[in-house]
Amino acid sequence: MKKLFVILALILGIVGCGSKVKESKNKIVKEGSISVKEVQKAGEDENIVVMDTRSYDEYNGWDLKGNGINGHIPGAVNYPTSAIKDADLEIALERKGISVGDEIIIYGEESETMKNILIEKGYTVSIFDGGVEEWAEESLSFEKLKRYETIVPVSWVKDLLEGEKVNHYDGRPVKVFNVGWSENGEPHKKGHIPESYWMHTGWIEEGPVWNRVSDMKIKAEMERQGITTDTLVLIYGDPMAAARFGVIAKYAGVEDVRMINGGLKAWKDAGYPVETEMKNPEPVKEFGASVPQNPELIIDLPEAVELLKAEDGDLISIRSWREYLGKISGYDYIKPRGRIMGSKWGMAGSDPWHLEDYRDMDQFHMRPYTEIQKMWEGLKIDPENHLAFYCGTGWRASEVWFYAQAMGLERISVYDGGWKEWSETKETKKKFLKGEPKVLNEESFID
Template sequence: MKKIFTLVFAVALLLGCTSKKEETVDEKTGINLIEVSQLAEDMKKDNTVVVDARSYDEYNGWDIDGSGVEGHIPGALSVPRSAVNEKNLDAILKRKEVSSEDSIVLYGGEASELAQLMEEKGYSVSLLDGGAKAWAEAGNTLDFLQNKSMIVPVSWVKDLMEGKEVSDYDGRPVKIINAGWDETGEAHKKGHIPGSYWAHLGWVEEGPLWNRVSDEKIKAEMERMGITKDTLLLLYGKDQTPAARFGIIARYMGVEDVRLINGGLKAWEAAGYPMETEYVEPEAVEYFGADKPMNPNLIIDLPEAVEYLKDGESDLVSIRSWKEYKGETSGYDYIKARGRIKGSKWGMGGSDPWHLEDYRAMDEAHMRPYTELAQMWQGLKIDTKHNLAFYCGTGWRASEVWFYAQAMGVDTTSIYDGGWKEWSTTEETKDAYLRGEPEKLNEESFLD
């Protein structure tokens, strides 16, 4: 009888263990599942990496699927499943400093698919049971982009256009602007977000310095395009830099609510949303709502740029390629001088004047995860408590970075409108430049 009891107990114990094992693996992939409490303990270990497989917008704090989750697990890396394939996975993880030595925990709607792909590549992976929702329901906090409403998802724009109730909207009139460099609007006619209007950057900036036009002309252009200071201005483009350039000029003039559509036209197309090709002129308004710039400090000019370099509490931050910063190239066929503004700091940029990879996600369309930007600035010794004026060649790249900084809550920011073009061609500053690789990056002084 004792032997029978022992046998029954052993079988029951074995069945219990088997059942428990089945409960702790993902049914679809067979990958291990861990509970929130276990993750909280594992995160104390140096080799534990948490990966958020949802969209960039959900990582920023947008509740796309209506689950009530607004943000990401603190410390998690953003690796959207939609942005990953077998060919680019290793490059993405290398950029985020993830190695096969790490213990990787994934969560999000398509996390199991990403985990399976990573496991096939030799990474050690598991899945968080219940994802970010379970994390929050256990009483844990979520992190999010501080001013996320400045960088809106394409899905939010589509819902707004369809008259659906959306968050972070107060009911004001809306204008959607597709911006670029094309006076005829041919680019717009090839396909755009329905209901959006074309903006040629030549209407708000002019040569030879490519600074903004006069305040009177900016006001007149806003009125011609039907924009007032009370308009919600949503901006996008095939490339986001001209959209941001138009946006900061509008914000400088006084438009109260100006936002970038995250991912621009590329994200809209990738979502499979409808497109239009008809070119429609906006209906003009009689009065913008102000006669002079309401936010003049958002754009600084040469005298202020010089003072920034002298006062010890401000910095000019170069958003240019490393070759431009070192003076190997000017970057433009219409800028002869090569080098950097003496005393300015390098804030990274991209491979050339026409790309901004360091500030964009791997798809080169969406904003790069803000946590990575903050880490990048910290490594570059850029003090976000200082007054920061971003500059580039003539203002486009700097404007996009300004939007990201504002969204991150770094609000003491502006752009130096003239940038390298103005600095290098103005008599009083053209000789105040440096060339070559700095001995100590971002420790040079204008006053030396």
């Protein structure tokens, strides 16, 4: 048990949590506002943190105010003032690598509110009043999520559905899907985004392994749902289930699939109306292409074995720590316990039904991508390699795939069969490990 805590402490230390308090080189934080030059200087000191209190979407790169600004000040962490209500403040800040000994410079929405709350908790805080607008006036560069347009704000969705002109839309037909596990759509009947349809994941995957259905069935399901290769497909609901459908749609050949950041919770928080009426999409006669158009997005067991042998490939386990160690299988329908030999642990969440390590504190928005990047760095996950994510049967792995593609990773896949297939297949079921690794994420696959 002691070794477990040492391993986790090392990971968290690298990604920013549990950081040691050091003496600041430059005292920047002060009464009153600070200048652009002082914000630039802050980047030289590891104990001075720049915090962006705007929305997750603006931080990612969306220009929601129409001021031509895409992204955030380089090096800034993201903690929207509106997100304070979603979780314990100290826990949220620790996840972002901020401790009481740090000095914090904040900019963005309701900065004064955030400052007062932080000061009350014992943090040292100052405000950069100029924010992104002054930063832009100085012709300084911004950072952003590389493919931020694939993770869309609810305000953008609302404008699009109401016929307003929106950025990053080329006029193609639109279908919105609320995705989860329920053949009769009970979650959908309780309230959904207007004009959205219910998608039961049981229509695109099947037991006993819970891999995707056949290519022929995928094509037929796309057509039944009124989807062609040219359709803009917007997904929300259970984020894991939505991503599972999204990856399969991309695999089939749908050109444009996007996730609604924050889903129904964000929609309701914005005060937008919901519907309860169930509607079925009008089917189309032809999907528009043979399936799959993008076969590389999903790999099966033979490809997973080859990836483990490759010098530039990694199989990434998106499972809880207890699942990874083999303490539990995580599912009542999966008996074997352990991890695929040679795979790397990519973190996940508390159990098979949660993915806290990849979502922000409200559990519906994508975690700020800069935090995911730091987490992967600490886990020795090389984004230049071919990464195939796996979990028990594909849901958690699909959600991480969706975030990885938004981060601009090109060589990424989902290993569809996951732990269930691997652990129950004659050729591979003995190729597994249990217990704490001697060195995390440096185990080898032995053929």
